[in-house]
Amino acid sequence: MEQKKYWKGLEELHNTDAHQEIVKNEFSEELPFESEGLLNAKTPRRDFLKYLGFTTAAATIAASCETPIKKAIPYVNKPEEITPGVANYYASSYTIDGEYLPLLVKTREGRPIKIEGNTSSTITQGATTAKAQGAVLSLYDTARLRFPTIGGNETTWAELDKQVTAALGGAPVVVLSSTLLSPTTKKVIGEFLAKYPGSRHVVYDAVSYAGILGANEASYGKRVIPSYHFENAKTVVSLGADFLGTWLNPAEYAKQFSATRKINAKNPEMSKHFAFESIMSLTGANADERYTHKPSEAGAVALALLAAVGGSVTAPTLDPKVAEGIKKAAASLKANAGKALVVSGSNDVNVQIIVNAINNAIGANGTTIDLANPSNYRQGNDADMAKLVSDMNAGAIGTLIVYGANPAYDYVDAAKFTEGLKKVKTTISFNDRVDETTELCKFAAPDHHFLESWNDAEARTGYFSFVQPTISPLFKTRAAQDSFLTWTGNTTPWVDYLKAAWVAKLGGIEAWDKALQDGIVEPATAPAMGGASFSGNVADAAGKINSAKKGGKLELVLYEKVAIGNGRLANNPWLQEMPDPITRATWDNYACISNTLAKTFSTQLGDDYEIHTEKKVLKIKANGKEVVLPLLIVPGIHPEVIAIAVGYGRSEKTGKAAGGIGKNAYIFSSFNGTTVDYFAPEATVEATGANYPVALTQTHNSYEGRPIIKETTLEEFKQNPKEVNKDREELLKFGKDFRKDATLYGNFSYPGIKWGMSIDLNTCFGCGACTIACQAENNVSVVGKEEVAKAHEMHWIRIDRYFSGDENNPEVVFQPMLCQHCDNAPCENVCPVGATNHSSEGINQMAYNRCIGTRYCANNCPYKVRRLNWRDWNGADSFENNLYDVADMNDNLTRMVLNPDVVVRSRGVMEKCSFCVQRLQDAKLTAKKAGRPMKDGEAKTACQQACAADAIVFGNVNDKESAIYKIRNEEQTERMYYVLEETHTLPSINYLAKIRNKDAAPKAEKESAHKEEAHHA
């Protein structure tokens, strides 16, 4: 099969001069002298001697001959369950903003340090997201409120309670919360509100799903979000729903969807996934067929699809390419009726009614959509919120209690909300920091972080999980439920209240203890799935869609980033520094535009757009608002669309990491009378002439066109499964055994264990959970925007995103890249001090304390996975003033997140993936102490554990019963390949070729592609 051309960005595709320059000079870097004077000084020799003398003297003093006296301080009374040095795990749950992830929290000496998914949950099956992995860092956020305040001044809880209870009563009380999954919390709120007649609870989601809720109310008489079952779908059509990245509960859907994407030659079947969208979302990037349309056409696309699957509506005219796609999608949906699913990311009730009609027509109800057991993931009602804001402005609200919501930042009309808030007599915020809303509230009664709290959560009817404290509260915060109970006049502490409710429900204290230990309570047998009879008014919805305002020349659309989401957790340096899966940008938001649109700002595309960090700044106007943001070219975005991520532009008080970064894009959302629209059909853009640097990791670590990705289509794979690996036959010319025959050197033996990893490119969706999990597990440093721009980012596992094919609608492939632990590692040969060498278990070891920072190893690594500590990120140097910390990562509070089994690395030291050696050693030790061989799956790497799609398999290759052995030798021999295998580095990580479920490329196109490649070569 011809090698397809892959490119990370347009600069690589066009092979611009600056790109060539970067590739050529990848490893040369000017020494970071702060003053230019040293070498140009008049007497450099004397200066040199001075510096030399000074550094020698300083080093001597720093290394001081006196050994410091250390103290060992035991407990006075050791808690029975704590053994210093041994981790304890507690079941908990991530339920922020309605996302549902049962978790296991790893604690060491009483501090949570790592989050894992709870595999007992049948809903998420242990899946996690980058946000959930990062939540443990938010616990130690220095910007959290440390005590209750009144008017911004510290107070005591007693004083606050006194003033609040005095102020309550009279006028109606409103509790304004984001989606709450906890039934018991809702009960507490209900009891509180019952005490104050005329009061109500308004649920408000920063990114609203009121469209789906409203449509289901209209179609099925139930204002619910159904449970989706992607695992049952053979055809999935996503109409702008980023269900793998940000839509509702992405980890759950990624888990389900990945089950339909696992494929081997014996059973070459997989689902087909169509995406129709305006931006390049994570879900679109993973689609088999992807089409772009303008955001204002979302309704038209849905209508056309309904018409194509046999609905009684007339299809509107669409771009011929999109129309073609709809035809294909409809054919596939019809062919797989009862095994098909259509999801839409639109927040328009009418569009969602049409989507319901499509799902009804293709038999999705009761098979891939479960309305009998709906999920509670989002409950916000935009109309209620709009009413509340106008009531506030009318002075009809006496007390507003804000619980998790932040409308002063993210509401459609934040100004009106702020204005209304001034007219509310008593304003109380439970939020964890002085965010935009809390700043305006009189009382701040900070809630605990969820890792400090008790709670429960109901994902679907009958499916519960629990939240229990993993650390005692760090600050003088109080559970919101305790505040409600106190103000209700109920003296029962919240923990007792919750316990009593559950003991009564489960029928005993033992059952409650077990529920806490398991973390979940689920029905013994899954309740039967059920549909509902569709009674939506399709004609009316279609009419409304057709009469909606048509888009202008340019349209603007808002989207959520995988890591930052709606912005609530934005003050998290790990998440800020995680490269966006698609744009590979960090620490900023920007205006994503297409290649074609970018051309209109300059006669010619060049390195200014693609290579240099300085991006042209645009002034974007829509809905009467304007924002100034740098542009970023994203191949695959619709040419008439500008996309901006929400969640940025937070106030300075929200914290050092999030404060002042990017611009708030929520201002462009609008209220259409029932729901909030996250797009503006008419936008104008002009260049300001200014430039702004954006720290992209895209241009780092170029592969210079070497073939590292393998992919094929399902059809070709079925016909000839070996085709995708045809080039491996080349290796046979060295002899039968490439490992032995292609080298002069002797073979290194692995007498006991030989670790190996397999990464399935078909189920890696690129979500980045592994990157953050690795960062948490291995104390990987945060470097900040300036340093990312210099290619100094430290992530041990990065997810390379490659485009291929059409520049305007490219195909995307994600390839997690980490140290390959080569058996014949090029880095090992060049280390002058033997700091990196090979273990008998196949690990490419890195001894930090030996490393002198020559960077020879990084230069010689064909996979470009080695990271040098260019600065002292962790305070690990002997010199205190060397510390470089841009995001409060070295506060004594924040440092509590560090994993005590892994060192922090000092300046001038190389580091890279260790295969989570601390976990491997721990698993081995457990087996050794028990006197038994290690079981397969006992040792798991952090990335493997975090992966929602199970794309990563890890284990002992010498064990013939292990999953990794079976993948390599039995199940996936056709798809299995090693990156740059021909260089005889003998990596310990293999990849499984990606298979796209699309029509095989026509012959002619293939040939022309081939010709083009020849031209490039």
Add this chain to the structure above:
Amino acid sequence: MYRRVSILLRKHFVSVLILCASIVIPFSSVKAADPNAGKALFQQNCASCHNVHKRVTGPALKDVESRWADKKLLHQWIRNSASVLASGDKYANQLFNDYNKTAMTAFPALSEAEIDNILAYIKDEGSKETQPKGGEPAPAGGAEKGSDNSLLFGIITLILAVVALILMQINSNLNKLAGDKEGVATPEPVPFYKNKAYIALGILVLFMVGGYFTINGAINLGRQKDYMPEQPIFYSHKVHAGINQINCLYCHAGAEKSKHAMIPSENICMNCHKAINSYSGPELFTAEGKKVDGTAEIHKLYDYVGWDPEAAKYTKPGRPIEWTKIHNLPDHVYFNHSQHVVAGKQQCQTCHGAITEMDEVHQFADLSMGWCINCHRTTKVQFADNNYYSIFEKLHQDIKDKKIDSVTVEMVGGTECQKCHY
């Protein structure tokens, strides 16, 4: 100023060796009433509350068998004292009341034979007179001999060097004479302190010697063998683990479970010291020879935990004891006690020295990487006994083929960087 270097170690070098050997030698198979096996069991199970010769938390056990009318009842008492009390046995109940109704821990796992072994040990030990051990003269050790040799070599080297110098001088004088005789003009002899060759040689020697000491000094930076800081409480391991034979793991419970052996929390101390409030053992001395009042030291503990010995109850909130850490590994080393104690079956003394002989603990090993590695090179793993190692098929085959007779830690990868550095 807290650091004092002790010479104890050298003094007791041989006794340490003997002790280590006796510990390392595995216990021979159990025969009927084997006092040796009983000793181990006693230390493991009983010593935290009982002493053979004196009353501690529980009664002195000397002649225990004669005090109990029925041997069977005694066995039952040891296994589950509550059941004997419940049966209404008079002696048992009286004993219970005498000891403030402190219940004896049940040992249901002990077999008849094991209890017999323990009793045999008690009998054995009881028949010996109580006499303070220690102070046994350390016979001249091999270590001193070693230093003698090097002195001898040094003297010989010096003599040879002087001889060589004299010979060189003679040679040059003879040359001069021969030259004079043949009429060849020879330059005026340069005095040796002005001779460039000598000066160069001198500098070279100085450089080498200086370099040797500098490098050795640098290597030893941060190492603190024999480090013996003064601790907030004069806690004697000799009294606890030596004389009273309390099992190390009773206090350092983490050694079996965790990377940290764990300095016991104060509630562990109080398990025994609620009852033991005075010290009556052999006199205690600090390394400088100052006398220590054991009872006062116990009262220091009471002060820390807030225990009132008169009222026999806690009257103040406790505060932690800030011990000075003796064994410090560099930050970049991962060390796991449970790995060595459970999987490696190492004795505490292998690394910590004759801890049962130390009043004040000092660092026995230098804890250098060379020291670690040397042990890993020579120590054998439990290759045949631990099923974990069954995966090393080739090594098993080699043993079968008699190519090797045992497997060292090194052979299973125990000297690789990332076994300790990550």
